[in-house]
Amino acid sequence: MPLEGPRDSSIAIVGDGFGSAIVFATAVYLGFRPDQVTIYGTNDNPVNTYQQFAFNLGQTVLRSESESHFLPADWPTFAQLECWSRGSPSPMFRSIGRKYNPGVPDILAEVTVVARRLGWNDNRFPRHVGWLQREHRPSPHFLLFDEEANYIGRAKHVMLAMGHGPLSFPPLLAKAREDPPTGDRIVQAYEPKVYAPDGRYVVIGAGIASVNEWANALDVGAKVISLLRNPAPDEQDLNTPRCLFEARGIDVFQGLPFEQRIAFLGKILKGTTPKRRGWAARVQRGVAEGRFEQIIGEIDRLEPGPAGLRIHITSRHGPDPGWLDVTGVISGTGFVKSVLTVPLLRRLVEHYNVPVEEGRLKLRTNCGIPGLDMAVSRLCMMGIFANTVIPHGDTIAGLKYIGRRFAVDCARAERVRQRSFFARLGMQLSLAGESARAMKTVRRMEQLA
Numbered sequence: 509m510p511l512e513g514p515r516d517s518s519i520a521i522v523g524d525g526f527g528s529a530i531v532f533a534t535a536v537y538l539g540f541r542p543d544q545v546t547i548y549g550t551n552d553n554p555v556n557t558y559q560q561f562a563f564n565l566g567q568t569v570l571r572s573e574s575e576s577h578f579l580p581a582d583w584p585t586f587a588q589l590e591c592w593s594r595g596s597p598s599p600m601f602r603s604i605g606r607k608y609n610p611g612v613p614d615i616l617a618e619v620t621v622v623a624r625r626l627g628w629n630d631n632r633f634p635r636h637v638g639w640l641q642r643e644h645r646p647s648p649h650f651l652l653f654d655e656e657a658n659y660i661g662r663a664k665h666v667m668l669a670m671g672h673g674p675l676s677f678p679p680l681l682a683k684a685r686e687d688p689p690t691g692d693r694i695v696q697a698y699e700p701k702v703y704a705p706d707g708r709y710v711v712i713g714a715g716i717a718s719v720n721e722w723a724n725a726l727d728v729g730a731k732v733i734s735l736l737r738n739p740a741p742d743e744q745d746l747n748t749p750r751c752l753f754e755a756r757g758i759d760v761f762q763g764l765p766f767e768q769r770i771a772f773l774g775k776i777l778k779g780t781t782p783k784r785r786g787w788a789a790r791v792q793r794g795v796a797e798g799r800f801e802q803i804i805g806e807i808d809r810l811e812p813g814p815a816g817l818r819i820h821i822t823s824r825h826g827p828d829p830g831w832l833d834v835t836g837v838i839s840g841t842g843f844v845k846s847v848l849t850v851p852l853l854r855r856l857v858e859h860y861n862v863p864v865e866e867g868r869l870k871l872r873t874n875c876g877i878p879g880l881d882m883a884v885s886r887l888c889m890m891g892i893f894a895n896t897v898i899p900h901g902d903t904i905a906g907l908k909y910i911g912r913r914f915a916v917d918c919a920r921a922e923r924v925r926q927r928s929f930f931a932r933l934g935m936q937l938s939l940a941g942e943s944a945r946a947m948k949t950v951r952r953m954e955q956l957a
């Protein structure tokens with residue numbers, strides 16, 4: 509059962525997703541009592557937000573590899589856990605060749621076990637945080653208020669783990685979505701949708717979400733037009749080059765001036781596309797059957813049409829494709845990256861003059877919010893809005909990197925008495941064992957790499 513009233517905590521986590529589970533589990537592992545940590549959010553399971561996006565996208569395995577998991581310490585890795593669970597060495601062999609991707613049901617089973625065993629939901633206050641106020645007396649801390657300005661607690665340290673901003677659409681499509689005759693035929697890749705087998709769909713973009721949608725539409729027999737503004741991007745398995753996942757890569761990235769970090773992110777995160785056996789085969793079959801084509805250009809006009817929509821496409825890279833009749837448009841354009849689109853962050857920026865450039869917070873290298881973050885009372889950011897410091901901040905590995913360092917800082921500031929080595933080992937093994945048992949009960953997903 510979630511909490512019924514406000515309380516004082518050592519750590520408040522704003523947000524109830526994957527990031528919250530990592531910070532909570534690490535804090536408890538380090539020695540905080542569960543009731544010293546409060547999670548703020550309305551979901552009763554930390555998987556809910558991600559699970560909905562993954563379902564809408566038809567994702568079956570993670571893009572990331574064996575290190576992406578939710579136990580408080582790194583060993584056993586996910587591949588080892590799956591070997592243990594299913595009694596097969598294959599995940600470990602795949603992992604040695606960097607061709608192992610945990611199944612989505614497996615990872616969800618693991619997070620659910622960790623959250624349930626450590627009491628994540630029992631320490632959740634079911635409100636959205638609308639305002640944070642920095643107080644200095646009697647000692648530095650934060651007051652928390654909900655969206656209706658009701659008081660919802662106090663905390664010494666706060667982690668902002670609020671996930672992504674709103675879904676992003678090209679301006680013409682954003683406007684057409686508000687118009688009833690066209691609105692329900694334009695969706696984001698991350699939104700729920702159903703493809704008609706005899707339909708013809710335009711999928712914008714060539715990132716991982718768009719590639720998934722090509723496959724989803726082709727699978728039901730529909731036709732797909734892949735629409736790219738520019739010729740195809742570099743092949744890339746995750747959103748970030750693998751070298752940036754390692755401490756040295758992060759150090760090099762953090763050493764760049766802020767403007768260069770932004771320019772670099774803009775380059776590497778732009779429409780990266782993984783090449784997967786499953787997708788490639790489906791697309792090749794679609795091409796052979798005349799059900800898949802690629803067009804370079806942009807939609808500049810859109811109106812209702814006999815098939816549902818009529819769209820006009822112009823191209824800067826060749827002759828204009830002109831007018832097309834299509835059933836719907838799927839936009840794989842991801843999330844709005846500007847922090848100013850998130851009400852709580854916008855209020856903090858405006859009230860405390862937190863520096864922002866090109867919609868990105870100028871975070872400290874420890875992901876602290878400048879002007880508000882103190883060693884004795886931390887205010888820290890994780891997830892997508894921290895990727896100006898940790899380039900893979902919006903991956904499970906990035907969440908772990910930021911969340912664990914934050915929890916260690918809090919434990920140091922609060923002089924928390926660490927659990928003994930054997931207590932931590934026992935906790936890790938028992939969580940791993942229960943996760944392995946839970947994984948046995950969920951469907952094993954086919955590896956795609």
Ligand SMILES: Cc1cc2nc3c(=O)[nH]c(=O)nc-3n(C[C@H](O)[C@H](O)[C@H](O)COP(=O)(O)OP(=O)(O)OC[C@H]3O[C@@H](n4cnc5c(N)ncnc54)[C@H](O)[C@@H]3O)c2cc1C
Nearest residue numbers: 523524525526527557570571636637670671891902903904
């Ligand atoms: C479709 C998809 C596939 C992905 N695949 C992978 C993958 O294969 N490998 C990988 O490593 N990563 C992957 N990721 C990224 C990974 O899921 C995210 O990094 C992770 O979910 C981010 O965790 P988070 O806690 O920051 O945000 P979320 O999990 O999005 O949770 C944030 C939560 O905070 C809540 N919230 C927001 N504002 C407030 C507020 N003011 N008060 C209270 N609560 C609030 C939100 O409602 C939400 O429930 C994927 C992401 C998506 C969308």
